[in-house]
Amino acid sequence: MNRHLVTLDDLTPHDVETLFEAAAELKAKRRQGVLHPLLSGKTLAMIFEKPSLRTRVTFEAGMTQLGGHAVYLTPTDIRLGERETVQDAARNLERWVDGIVARTFSHQMVERLAGYARVPVINGLTDRHHPVQILCDLFTLWEKRGRVRGLRVAFIGDGNNVCHSWLEGAAKMGLNFTLACPKGYEPNPEVLTRAMAEATTSGATLAVMHDPEVAARGADVLYTDVWASMGQEDERARRLRDFQGFQVDGRLVRLAASDVLVMHCLPAHRGEEIADDVIEGPHSIVFDEAENRLHMQKAILVHLLGGRG
Ligand code: CP
Numbered sequence: 192m193n194r195h196l197v198t199l200d201d202l203t204p205h206d207v208e209t210l211f212e213a214a215a216e217l218k219a220k221r222r223q224g225v226l227h228p229l230l231s232g233k234t235l236a237m238i239f240e241k242p243s244l245r246t247r248v249t250f251e252a253g254m255t256q257l258g259g260h261a262v263y264l265t266p267t268d269i270r271l272g273e274r275e276t277v278q279d280a281a282r283n284l285e286r287w288v289d290g291i292v293a294r295t296f297s298h299q300m301v302e303r304l305a306g307y308a309r310v311p312v313i314n315g316l317t318d319r320h321h322p323v324q325i326l327c328d329l330f331t332l333w334e335k336r337g338r339v340r341g342l343r344v345a346f347i348g349d350g351n352n353v354c355h356s357w358l359e360g361a362a363k364m365g366l367n368f369t370l371a372c373p374k375g376y377e378p379n380p381e382v383l384t385r386a387m388a389e390a391t392t393s394g395a396t397l398a399v400m401h402d403p404e405v406a407a408r409g410a411d412v413l414y415t416d417v418w419a420s421m422g423q424e425d426e427r428a429r430r431l432r433d434f435q436g437f438q439v440d441g442r443l444v445r446l447a448a449s450d451v452l453v454m455h456c457l458p459a460h461r462g463e464e465i466a467d468d469v470i471e472g473p474h475s476i477v478f479d480e481a482e483n484r485l486h487m488q489k490a491i492l493v494h495l496l497g498g499r500g
């Protein structure tokens with residue numbers, strides 16, 4: 192496994208399988224009340240330029256449960272690249288802590304942190320990628336279906352950071368992934384091209400289309416995310432118009448497989464990208480998915496931070 196987790200390209204399919212097993216074990220231990228202080232004495236710095244509920248709380252609670260500690264740094268605390276250079280921030284942090292989680296606007300910022308820091312850097316979401324989310328999502332599917340290879344995932348919405356990491360994850364692990372987005376909201380062509388190349392070796396299929404009904408037909412998983420991501424607040428009105436017809440609603444659920452799983456990385460805007468009765472309905476696994484942020488990220492922390500002096 193690479194030292195950093197900046198995108199899913201840092202992991203092999205074997206690494207991902209290893210993380211599934213480790214996350215399942217950590218989840219069972221927590222459920223049984225068995226202590227697991229695998230990162231006793233370790234400290235994680237968490238740099239957040241954007242808001243977060245799930246990522247922040249799961250990494251912080253995860254470190255506590257592993258016997259370590261997390262330090263949360265708000266944008267006003269650190270102001271990467273403004274108060275001091277990214278390089279200097281990295282070269283300070285690496286002297287004190289055992290790992291860094293960073294949620295930044297620019298993806299380059301996390302790449303640069305990883306380039307400078309001699310401790311592991313984990314991407315907690317950038318404008319380009321959200322790798323830990325997709326590892327948690329894949330783990331959730333692995334738990335529910337016993338496998339991920341061959342599953343048909345229809346992502347209905349924006350070709351955004353979550354979609355980019357899904358393209359990489361699906362390509363790596365051999366899923367059949369279709370994005371249905373409005374014209375003009377396709378994924379970044381570089382990310383798509385790289386994922387397509389990886390898909391040829393894994394046997395995955397990847398497709399981008401503009402018809403949500405065609406994408407949803409027969410799908411094992413219906414996945415969605417907000418139409419306006421953090422940082423795109425001023426585009427919200429236009430996006431609300433452009434994404435009409437792309438809501439995951441009862442009509443799409445009926446077109447999908449009869450046992451379709453409905454997923455959403457959350458936070459959800461009910462009545463926009465997902466209908467209230469769908470997120471609350473029998474196919475929805477969004478809170479199991481959210482729970483697994485904790486278990487999978489603990490597995491990631493143990494693999495990246497464990498065993499370091
Ligand atoms: N899904 C997710 O990353 O949630 P937060 O933005 O609340 O961390």
Ligand code: NVA
Nearest residue numbers: 351353416420421457
């Ligand atoms: N695409 C969303 C994901 C939030 C977890 C955003 O970047 O805001």
